[in-house]
Amino acid sequence: MTARCVMVLGTSSGAGKSWVATALCAWYRAQGYKVAPFKAQNMSNNARVVATPDGRWGEIGTAQYLQALAAGAVPDVRMNPLLLKPEADTKSQVVLFGQVNEELTAMPWRGRSARVWPQIAQALDELRAENDVVVIEGAGSPAEINLHASDVVNMRVARHCDAHCLLVADIDRGGAFAHLYGTWALLPSEEQALIKGFVLNKFRGDASLLAPAPQMLEEKTGVPTVACIPMQYAHGLPEEDGVFDDRGSTGAGQVVHTTIAIIAYPRISNLDEFQPLLQVPGVRVVWARSPSQLAGADWVILPGSKATAADLAWMRSQGLDAAVTAHAHAGGRVLGICGGLQMLGEALIDLHGVDGNAAGLGLLPLATLFAQDKTVQPTSFSLPALQAPWQALGSVQVRGYEIHHGQTQLRADMQAGASRPAQELLPGLLWQGGNPAVLGTYLHGLFENGEVIHALFGHGAPSLEQVFERLARGVEAWFEAGALAPP
Structure with a gap:
């Protein structure tokens, strides 16, 4: 089997990528599919302990750990092969497949990508071969053009697996339509083509007042707005990446x-x-x-x-x-x-x-x-x-x-x-x-x-299972029919 890959990207950190990806894991599981989460590189000091293939214990980001539980899967170091744990403003401890890697920790940021990409791609390919759906979470924004050449977590991953990409914006902060358009516009055309839907997250108010902005945005980009998710203050999951x-x-x-x-x-x-x-x-x-x-x-x-x-x-x-x-x-x-x-x-x-x-x-x-x-x-x-x-x-x-x-x-x-x-x-x-x-x-x-x-x-x-069940029901209500086509 080769899994369908659905990727959740964000216009910024804190837009809600982790939360939306968790909800999608729960929804695909509820549809009867075998699901796994994936995030190539996570920068967070929130980590959980999981078993490694060689019988040791290792670390992955908390978001991927919870996404695995939402998917009904056993958390696995391949689901977050690279974890960066900040120790200072300019220093992070590098954890590769669950284990601290001193050599990578000592390397410059941009120098790591060539070393780690083959292992990241292999981990993703293995998960694709074992599942019906892989729900992938991006990091930060795919429009961080200063990092595009050394990217191993956003559009490089999307291109590798021809992912069905959803771009999420936090509308509560204001400027969501500009964030969506600007992010899309900064991507090269072959990557723009992978963006299949825009998602407005954390909305408060009357959704009818959004018109005609979604239609205008689609006219400019060809990308429909496929979900408007109401603000969820007590959804039961930790906030994204430690926020x-x-x-x-x-x-x-x-x-x-x-x-x-x-x-x-x-x-x-x-x-x-x-x-x-x-x-x-x-x-x-x-x-x-x-x-x-x-x-x-x-x-x-x-x-x-x-x-x-x-x-x-x-x-x-x-x-x-x-x-x-x-x-x-x-x-x-x-x-x-x-x-x-x-x-x-x-x-x-x-x-x-x-x-x-x-x-x-x-x-x-x-x-x-x-x-x-x-x-x-x-x-x-x-x-x-x-x-x-x-x-x-x-x-x-x-x-x-x-x-x-x-x-x-x-x-x-x-x-x-x-x-x-x-x-x-x-x-x-x-x-x-x-x-x-x-x-x-x-x-x-x-x-x-x-x-x-x-x-x-x-x-x-509330138990985590109750939280996941509520998220799965939410996906049904928030997303337009057909926006999350089955594998």
């Missing part, structure tokens, strides 16, 4: 019983794992970048970081270190996950130039040594008995994943004489402080366990 939108996390219209402030440092990673919190009635999530945003918070979460020492320095420059410490001393809950756990300790020690040395916040008596090799693996366990205020989590079975260079140890010498010593509840995974309101773990995905949400808040969140 977060505070409008969906304010608890509007609800009585707020719990406010959770998540520290949004510059190199935040795996923020997608907090999406279930946005679905819990009465929970308000605040992405905090200043001490004032911690005022009134019941919880403070220090999430993962791709540059722990640098993000800790940023926290200090903002005064957030003192604010977090004061919150903990006042009895407020503090949860550190992965890099956030490392920050809660006493010291970050880097002997190999992996991340950097730094003094921690001192809320847990831990020392973290950064190793050259990265720990990447799925994790599951039953939570042990915890002290208040986390006691509701005792005996809850959880599943998640680990992605970290740091190796963290409880240091008895750092709590000598403490009247209430900290505890290592699970070796190398979970610690509770002498101040029991402070909890740290290397487990990503804690809140993606429905049992955890129920234990903490007495409510459930």
